[in-house]
Amino acid sequence: MPTPRNNKKSAGAPKRSTFWSILRWTVGACAAGAASGVLLCVFVFAYIYQQLPPIDALTDYRPKVPLRVWSADGKLIGEFGEERRDFVKIADVPQHVKDAILSAEDDGFYEHPGIEVTGILRAAVINVLTGRRGQGGSTITMQVARNFFLTTQRTYTRKLYEIAMSFKIEHELTKDQILEIYMNQIYLGQRAYGFASAARTYFGRPLDQISVGEAATIAGLPVAPSAYNPIVNPTRATMRRNYVLRRMYDLGRIDELTYQTEKSLPMQVRKAVEPDAPVNTNASADTVTAHYAAELARMLMYDIFGSETYTRGLNVYTTIRTEEQRAAVESVRRHLIAYDHRYGYRGPEGRVDLGAAADRPKVIRAALEHRTSSPFMLPAVVLEASPKKIVAAISPTETVELDEESLRFARRHLAAKPARGIEPIVPGSIIRVMHPLSGKNVDKIWTLGQVPRVETAFVAADFNTGAVHALVGGFDFNLNMFNHVTQAWRQPGSSFKPFIYSAALERGFTPATVINDAPISIDPKLTGGKLWEPKNYEGRFDGPMPLYRALELSKNLVSIRIMQAITPAYAQQYIERFGFAAKNHPANLPMALGAGSVTPWQMLGGYMVFANGGYRVQPYLIDRVTDATGATLMQATNRQAGDPSIRAVDERNAFVMNSLLHRVAVNGTARRATALLKRDDIAGKTGTSNDSQDAWFCGYAGNTVAVGWMGYDQPKPLGSRETGGGLVLPIWVDYMRTALKDVPETTRVQPESVVERDGLYFYRDPVGGVDDASALSVDQAARDLVRDQIF
Structure with missing residues (x-):
């Protein structure tokens, strides 16, 4: 009979056999499940991949580049479009800019196949632990896929599509092509799309001229353009820049000296850029104000290209000369303000309740935001007002004290008991302030101003070619967009x-x-x-x-x-x-x-005939138009003086009329022009319409003809003794001082x-x-x- 020990061994064998069976079954089930999971993932991925759209938008990449209008000497005078963008080829991107981008966004970009598994797993773990979908683990390729083809909604389904699309992009495009698209497409704040546009927007320079630290600043923006905007949040932008610099140093892309030097520099951005700057903006603070010319160019382009005008990357090169345009703007501004001042201060533009001291910054900001700003005159809120002192806020944090001339100009409105009909200047009044028109250290002095109600037009051109060198359609485009040069039909009077x-x-x-x-x-x-x-x-x-x-x-x-x-x-x-x-x-x-x-534009063309020997040369503003690649789409072919096909009057008529108009500038109503400019080739005619509602001067010297007009939009007398010779001739003379500098006299x-x-x-x-x-x-x-x- 079997012993008890043998019986125990026999009883344990089935148990061990059962354990191994369960283990084998479990392992097999897990393996089958894993295989099924892998097959399911492959199936899902294959299904998603087959559903992906074609990537023609990338293989035939055509970014939305705005319309840009340039002066004849290469200054940006206008930009129109939903997105500010400068397309730049990858071969033209400086190495330190590429290093900054890769260090900040995707240091393994040139090694991975479009996704970085460790980054995705790390992001997934963090999302599980935190219960949030904040981490994405996106590579540059995945960002391109998301920006072009997917939404920004954070879901796991969208992430799967993003991964699949990244593989497809990597399969059909080279790494350089992907990086080029990313650098030109990504949004970087301030309506700037792409790194080249951001360099110009934030630092006022082309991409190839920015420093390592500036490149790091821009490279830090894609993760959160608003949070790290160097204009709005310079402190956070500096922290982000320093992080990117550290990454560049750790990855061996910059040495320690460069790292320490760039890290220590203060954040310096272009002051001309404002957080809420309009899309139509000048390139920098010293860029000439030529909004009327830029708008005219925009209108002409829209007539030809329609809606593509704002996305095709058109570059319009005008005939405007920066120095002459600036002289025209300054002359118009100075003389309109002087005329307006002669008739006294009209009073504040409005009034707000300043409330408690703690609430004043908010009240001031709201009051100023509702007033159209002008580069010539800033709106301001009065904080103190008396016959001896005016203090006003031009921003919630900056105040100015106005000069003594302001007290004299506004004395009736500062009286303890103003006369009936005189609006007093008191705390809370909204006024305009500006720098004086002349004197020493004017940029440090503030004086009381008011927007002139009278308007003006001034236009000048080469009378042999028709190229327009200066065009001012009014006192300020921001305040009145009506272009009086081309749109104002007025009586020419004696002109x-x-x-x-x-x-x-x-x-x-x-x-x-x-x-x-x-x-x-x-x-x-x-x-x-x-x-x-x-x-x-x-x-x-x-x-x-x-x-x-x-x-x-x-x-x-x-x-x-x-x-x-x-x-x-x-x-x-x-x-x-x-x-x-x-x-x-x-x-x-x-x-x-x-x-x-007539319009001033017509008068310009008319006087050209007398100036150039009898030829009807057409004034023109646009010299050529190119597309984003630089290919010429349009080229001016204006017929010039000497072309017999455009003769308007014979040469003897033009010569005799020139001699008569020259006599007007020497002995007649325009003799002030010759006396001030001291030239013997000046000819022209003053003009004052019925009841002095329109004042004109039309004249020429050297190779330039210029026409000026002044009047009210709703016609009314300019004044009982106001004439073209007194109002507009001084504008013409001031402009001609610049236009005729170093230009020899014309001998006919x-x-x-x-x-x-x-x-x-x-x-x-x-x-x-x-x-x-x-x-x-x-x-x-x-x-x-x-x-x-x-x-």
Whole structure:
């Protein structure tokens, strides 16, 4: 019989066998489960991969590059588009910039296949432990996939698609191609997309000119552009920069000296950039203000390219010259403010309740945000006001004390008991402040200002080529976007008389023809039913005088008698040679006094004819247009002076008219121009419309013709004694000081068809007068006056 010990051994064997069976079953089940899981993952991944969209957006990458408008000398004067972006090829990216990006975002970019398993696992563990989906473990390739094809929603499904798309991108693109797309596409704050745009936005320099520390600053932005914005959060941006510098040092991409040096430097960004700067902005603080020219260029491009204007990366190169544009802007600004000051301070623009001291920064910020800012005049909130002192806040943290001139300018509004209708300046009043127009250390002095209600236009061009060198459409584009150069239809007044005199030369008049400056009454039938008794500006009549002297003194009665002789119908037809539409100049006698409608742009083209020898050269603003790659899409082919196909008047007419306009600038209403500029090639004509509602000066010297206008948008008198010679001629002179610097005087060669006698010029072969058989019909009284040569 078996012993008990043998019985025990027999009983334990089944137990061990069962254990190993369970173990084998468990291992097998786990292996099967793992295999099934792997197969399921492969199946899911394969399914997801098959559902991925094509990556044409990457293989044919066309970033949204904004429209940029440039001056003739390469200054950025306007930028239009939803995204600021400068496309840069990977070969043109400096090595230290690439090192900064890779150190901050993906140091193993050139080694991994598009994903980094350790990074994903690390992020997954952290997400599980924290219960949050904050870590993504994204490589540069995964960021590209997300930015182009996926949402930013943090889900595991989106992450799977992101991983699959990364593999697809890596399969079809090279590493350099992926990095190039990433560097041009990523958002980096301040509406800047791509590293090249960020370099210009934050530091005002091209990408290849930024330092290692600046590259580290930009490279630190993708993770959180708003949190590490060096403009908004310089402290956090410095911390992030230093982290990226440390990564570069640890990875051996910079040495210790560079690391320590760059780390110790203060954060310095371009001051011109504001957190809420508009998309249409200048490149830097010293860039010329040419918003009206930039907007005009934008409008012209949109007419051609439509919505692609703002995404195609067009570069528009204008004919604007930076130095001359700046001179025009400063001259317009100075003289408009001076005119406005002559008529007194009108009072504050509004008022806010400052409340408690603790609430003031918030109140001030809100008040200033609701006021349109101007580069010339800043809105400010008054904190203290008395006849002896004005203190105002130009920001929640910065205050200024205004100068003594401000106290004199606003004395009626600072009185203890202001007169009726005078709005007092008190704490909480919203005013405008600016630096003085002249004097020493003006950038440290603040004075009281007010936005002029009067507006202006100024435009200048080369009269031989038509290239526009300066264009100012108003006092300030930010305050009034209406371009008065091209859009304002106004009465030209006496500045239109030269075109009537030019017509008179073709009808037999000469500079020596004597006309009577005497009172005249015009039959109501010729004026629409109302008796017209025109007068000269100065209110007196000087009797018989030669034609040249009548133009010098801008005699209205002489111009009307000339118009009677040549007839309004002939004059209306004749002025079309200069680019004026007949429909805007009714065929009646007031046309002789500039009663029609013109724009400053038209007047610029008209005076070019007198300046360049008789050719109708078209003013133009755009020289060429290129795309994002630099390929030329459009090139100006403007016909220039000397081209017989654009002759408007013959050379003898242009030469005689130039001599007459030169006399105006020497002896007549524009003599101030010659006296101040001390040149002998100046010619031009002042203009003041009826009731002084429009003031003009149109003139030329050297190779430049310039036209200026001043008036109110809603026409009303500028003042009882205000004229074009007093208001606009000074703007013209100040501009010409810059435009004519180092430009020699222009000498015009007398044509053989012109003879000189006693300092006056005449046609060698006289033309038929109004009595000629081919002349248009005129009344008998006018015929008699022409015959006697005395009006």
